Amino acid sequence: MTDTTSPALQTALAYYQAWTSHDLDAAMSYIAEDIICDAPAGRLEGAEAYRDFMGRFVQILTGSTMIAAFGDDQTALIMYDTETVPVKSAPGAECLTVKHGKITYNRFVFDQAPFTTTRETPS
């Protein structure tokens, strides 16, 4: 299910491996300074905003499993499941544009609803 002859996918998988190992510095080494990320909560612009966003997610991440990963020269498309402290199964999908080994654009899809419910329900 993974075609590692795709340069974009190689970068995407290295990036995925890094953040799912809680290595935010390594993950950010694959992120372009001027990255744009269209995420459910809105658009993020620039590596600093992206690192802040990823950092908060990595803090609650307890596990992950790749579901499928494909790519070509400039585009990688991946879907994975994550396990987090508040939500046991929180799958996500990322469509990444990669240029010269750096991710310049991320269209990011996941369901915000269970995270919202968790925040609104006192434990």
Next chain:
Amino acid sequence: MTDTTSPALQTALAYYQAWTSHDLDAAMSYIAEDIICDAPAGRLEGAEAYRDFMGRFVQILTGSTMIAAFGDDQTALIMYDTETVPVKSAPGAECLTVKHGKITYNRFVFDQAPFTTTRETPS
């Protein structure tokens, strides 16, 4: 961004083309009787439940754009944006397992949050 030499992707694209054209009968011709779909709201089992789920979505669908689509022999991974009556941009991703031209499994990711907000906000 689409590799149409993949048999699974050919089925996935025909299915996508059908439901985004509001042709539910044609879309269902690609769905296995015993389909399982893991969606944000939970697991759907069987073609009847799947048709009901798709039918309600197709009713509010006003437009769609494919973002990326890849596949191999048995798996297709697609991401697209949809425009719906309540939510202007509602992207989704589907990881489809295809056997003998029929979709037997769909891991479906989208953000439920804006739809929930819409239901809770009187217009």
